[in-house]
Amino acid sequence: MKYLIIGLGNIGTEYHETRHNIGFMVLDKMAKDKGATFEQDRYAYKAEVKHKGRTFHLIKPTTYMNLSGKAVRYWMKELNIPIENILVITDDIALPHAKLRLKPKGSNGGHNGLGNIQELLGTTAYPRLKFGVGDDFSKGKQIDYVLGKFSDDQQIDLELYIDKAIEMTYAFGFVGIAKAMNQFNG
Numbered sequence: 001m002k003y004l005i006i007g008l009g010n011i012g013t014e015y016h017e018t019r020h021n022i023g024f025m026v027l028d029k030m031a032k033d034k035g036a037t038f039e040q041d042r043y044a045y046k047a048e049v050k051h052k053g054r055t056f057h058l059i060k061p062t063t064y065m066n067l068s069g070k071a072v073r074y075w076m077k078e079l080n081i082p083i084e085n086i087l088v089i090t091d092d093i094a095l096p097h098a099k100l101r102l103k104p105k106g107s108n109g110g111h112n113g114l115g116n117i118q119e120l121l122g123t124t125a126y127p128r129l130k131f132g133v134g135d136d137f138s139k140g141k142q143i144d145y146v147l148g149k150f151s152d153d154q155q156i157d158l159e160l161y162i163d164k165a166i167e168m169t170y171a172f173g174f175v176g177i178a179k180a181m182n183q184f185n186g
Contacts, residue, residue, distance in 0.1 A: 002055040003173045004081040006072055008090040008113045011062050019133040020146040023089040026165045027058045043071035054173045068113040069120030087172050088128040095132025097154050098161040102168060102181045103128050127177045129168055
């Protein structure tokens with residue numbers, strides 16, 4: 001069994017460890033924990049980890065957030081992975097900071113990365129793991145907020161929540177989206 005895990009984010013040092021790059025941060029930790037390294041490949045940095053007999057292909061699109069669908073579609077075809085075996089990890093301002101939520105499908109909620117994936121896959125029915133980053137910004141400041149770094153208070157337990165996201169990702173691969181949602185969404 002193989003899975004394609006897509007962490008959304010933007011490449012470049014100016015975006016490193018910003019709220020919008022939480023998908024990259026989860027995949028970086030996932031790879032580090034298994035001693036894997038990312039290599040630049042077509043439309044993405046790619047790594048592969050094995051966990052209890054399952055193969056997880058990790059991709060961090062190099063297309064920038066708003067064109068993430070290009071990398072997702074390419075790697076799904078290249079690796080012959082069905083849509084039910086992909087998981088997109090993304091930030092979500094509609095969830096409180098560090099609230100994690102698995103979903104089998106849904107709207108893009110105004111998230112341009114999810115919108116592009118939806119457009120290029122032709123469906124909203126693909127699994128995703130939403131990582132809450134909160135909405136502590138004033139009107140018109142959403143872009144500055146998501147492209148900003150986590151506050152000192154938010155960073156205190158951030159690694160614990162990243163580890164929880166990794167645990168949820170592995171559960172998705174072992175028991176499927178429905179059982180993983182029952183286990184973690186609470």
